[in-house]
Amino acid sequence: MALEWFKRDRTGLVSQPKKATPDNLWVKCDSCGEIVFSRELEKRLHVCPKCGFHFPVPGDKYVSILTDEGTWEEFDRELHSTDPLGFKDQMKYSDRIAASMKKTGLHEALTTGTCAIGGHPCVMGIMEFAFMGGSVGSVVGEKFARAVDRCLAERRALIVVSRSGGMRMQEGMVSLMQMAKTSVKLVELADAGLPYISLLTNPTTGGTTASFSMLGDVNLAEPGALIGFAGPRVIKQTIGQDLPPGFQRSEFLMEKGFLDRIVPRSEIKSTLETLLTFFMKKEPKAS
Amino acid sequence: MAETKPILGANHGAAGGGRSSFADTYVMDFEKPVAELERKIAEMRSLATGSGMKSLSVEIDRMEKKAAHMRQEVYRNLSPWQKVQIARHPRRPYTLDYVTRICDSWLELHGDRGFADDHAMVAGMASIGGIDVMLIGHQKGRGTKDNLFRNFAMANPEGYRKALRFMRLAAKFRRPVITLIDTPGAYPGLGAEERGQAEAIARNLYEMARLPVPIVGIVIGEGGSGGALAISVTDEIHILEYAIYSVISPEGCASILYRDAGQAPQAAESLRLTAPDLLKFNIVDGIIAEPSGGAHNDPDVAAANVKAQILTSLDRLIPLPEDRLLAARHKKYEKIGFWLDH
Numbered sequence: 001m002a003l004e005w006f007k008r009d010r011t012g013l014v015s016q017p018k019k020a021t022p023d024n025l026w027v028k029c030d031s032c033g034e035i036v037f038s039r040e041l042e043k044r045l046h047v048c049p050k051c052g053f054h055f056p057v058p059g060d061k062y063v064s065i066l067t068d069e070g071t072w073e074e075f076d077r078e079l080h081s082t083d084p085l086g087f088k089d090q091m092k093y094s095d096r097i098a099a100s101m102k103k104t105g106l107h108e109a110l111t112t113g114t115c116a117i118g119g120h121p122c123v124m125g126i127m128e129f130a131f132m133g134g135s136v137g138s139v140v141g142e143k144f145a146r147a148v149d150r151c152l153a154e155r156r157a158l159i160v161v162s163r164s165g166g167m168r169m170q171e172g173m174v175s176l177m178q179m180a181k182t183s184v185k186l187v188e189l190a191d192a193g194l195p196y197i198s199l200l201t202n203p204t205t206g207g208t209t210a211s212f213s214m215l216g217d218v219n220l221a222e223p224g225a226l227i228g229f230a231g232p233r234v235i236k237q238t239i240g241q242d243l244p245p246g247f248q249r250s251e252f253l254m255e256k257g258f259l260d261r262i263v264p265r266s267e268i269k270s271t272l273e274t275l276l277t278f279f280m281k282k283e284p285k286a287s
Numbered sequence: 288m289a290e291t292k293p294i295l296g297a298n299h300g301a302a303g304g305g306r307s308s309f310a311d312t313y314v315m316d317f318e319k320p321v322a323e324l325e326r327k328i329a330e331m332r333s334l335a336t337g338s339g340m341k342s343l344s345v346e347i348d349r350m351e352k353k354a355a356h357m358r359q360e361v362y363r364n365l366s367p368w369q370k371v372q373i374a375r376h377p378r379r380p381y382t383l384d385y386v387t388r389i390c391d392s393w394l395e396l397h398g399d400r401g402f403a404d405d406h407a408m409v410a411g412m413a414s415i416g417g418i419d420v421m422l423i424g425h426q427k428g429r430g431t432k433d434n435l436f437r438n439f440a441m442a443n444p445e446g447y448r449k450a451l452r453f454m455r456l457a458a459k460f461r462r463p464v465i466t467l468i469d470t471p472g473a474y475p476g477l478g479a480e481e482r483g484q485a486e487a488i489a490r491n492l493y494e495m496a497r498l499p500v501p502i503v504g505i506v507i508g509e510g511g512s513g514g515a516l517a518i519s520v521t522d523e524i525h526i527l528e529y530a531i532y533s534v535i536s537p538e539g540c541a542s543i544l545y546r547d548a549g550q551a552p553q554a555a556e557s558l559r560l561t562a563p564d565l566l567k568f569n570i571v572d573g574i575i576a577e578p579s580g581g582a583h584n585d586p587d588v589a590a591a592n593v594k595a596q597i598l599t600s601l602d603r604l605i606p607l608p609e610d611r612l613l614a615a616r617h618k619k620y621e622k623i624g625f626w627l628d629h
Binding site for chain 1: 473474475476477479480481482483484485486488489490492493496497512513516517519520532533534535540543544545546554557558559560565568570616617620621623624625626627628629
């Protein structure tokens with residue numbers, strides 16, 4: 001099944017309104033419980049008008065929110081996973097992938113494409129939590145690597161929108177090594193003097209946080225996103241007591257010094273434009 | 288390097304060399320038949336010396352051969368789960384046990400210069416076979432008290448930052464880095480998150496990818512996920528025969544995917560965490576043989592094998608010019624993975 005939103009071009013920022021079935025006319029906010037008219041929610045980029053809660057949105061939303069209209073062009077779309085370990089738990093890994101593909105219309109948990117943001121040439125990678133928890137395996141690692149290669153070849157900035165539960169254990173150590181692989185590629189990007197901006201969204205945990213998500217020249221996050229290394233449940237088990245309120249949320253991480261800014265969804269694009277202008281604008285050469 | 292005597296960690300009193308003190312006190316299920324036979328041999332031997340009966344020695348010889356054979360058989364057919372147990376064996380030699388056996392000199396250094404000295408991670412200047420190196424490794428403890436001191440080799444962010452500080456120091460003075468990997472994983476605690484466990488690990492991966500000196504890693508016991516990887520981005524990484532390296536502990540995997548931590552043996556199979564599997568998937572560059580019955584049965588032999596591998600690797604890596612060294616390191620990691628293009 002093709003992802004229509006990635007094929008759709010020149011239709012503007014407004015995505016197709018969802019089919020007005022009685023089920024999704026109104027949406028209840030996960031955070032404050034407010035009942036919101038779904039079209040209103042869409043207009044507000046899926047942010048609750050009452051409490052500012054950021055609803056999770058599919059990857060195409062970030063394309064329409066963050067990129068200059070009509071500039072997005074996906075690449076490496078067909079890259080897909082094999083089952084190197086022959087992994088089987090309650091379900092075969094290959095079946096899990098097939099189910100995720102069907103559910104999301106994607107081939108993997110990372111979508112990559114070229115685009116412009118404020119006129120600056122970029123490569124953007126967007127992770128999809130609905131695809132096996134946004135877990136990182138061989139394909140995500142390879143697509144990330146090729147995204148960096150594209151930046152190097154065409155002098156583009158790299159933007160990655162993270163949301164991921166960590167490494168994909170169905171690929172065993174091959175998946176853990178993607179942490180090293182993506183980090184190695186970021187060194188190459190840095191050596192070329194090209195910027196990397198990491199946008200962390202809810203939730204980003206495990207090896208994803210402990211590799212490319214935390215390695216941005218600038219680390220941005222949406223408000224209220226869960227960001228951490230160990231999951232809250234594991235930590236709770238370790239310390240044997242409840243976690244303090246707001247622990248491992250964006251605001252906590254910024255307070256502790258690990259994020260540069262927390263940016264509401266409506267302001268991410270303008271923030272990226274400011275950053276990219278600073279990083280990419282060619283200064284007139286001193287004579 | 289100044290002449291230095293080995294400075295021993297707090298665990299060394301208990302961990303002295305020699306077969307008996309190392310291996311006796313803890314026996315795994317699958318080792319029991321061998322252990323039982325060895326106990327009998329020891330009994331007979333004390334009887335023989337006590338009573339002066341020479342005739343017993345023939346019988347003792349025979350039984351010793353049998354025990355050696357049995358041990359070989361058991362270790363030839365170990366399941367992945369049994370290897371997990373050996374990798375975690377409380378008598379298995381740890382980083383400082385190797386240090387005392389492979390280093391001509393060793394001066395331990397401490398602290399991350401920012402927060403604390405993490406005892407789960409040790410680092411120091413060492414000389415191995417006449418080559419000055421910076422040696423960094425996870426450190427487990429022996430016994431409860433020592434293990435609390437070492438936090439069971441689960442480093443906090445300051446542990447990874449400590450490791451990084453010494454890698455940078457090595458780079459500044461053009462000394463190769465040796466890392467010994469042996470951790471259940473990075474510590475999942477409140478303070479660890481507050482101080483940026485994820486950032487600390489990520490930073491190490493990034494900095495190791497560009498460190499301009501040779502890095503050789505040896506997985507000596509438990510390679511536990513990100514906490515292990517944080518000192519494992521290397522030019523060459525080798526693994527001891529019965530050591531493991533895994534993206535998640537078998538127990539953790541079982542409780543998530545099988546919803547039953549009791550399925551850990553099954554998860555250990557699925558995760559492909561044994562040395563031969565890791566070699567097959569190009570995760571490690573080689574396997575270092577362990578003595579019969581595992582490293583804990585003869586730490587001196589295990590250490591000699593580790594030392595030989597370190598020297599072989601350094602011999603190959605030290606002559607490489609910096610650009611070729613880094614290019615090869617990058618290539619090695621870029622290649623890892625399995626995918627289809629269509």
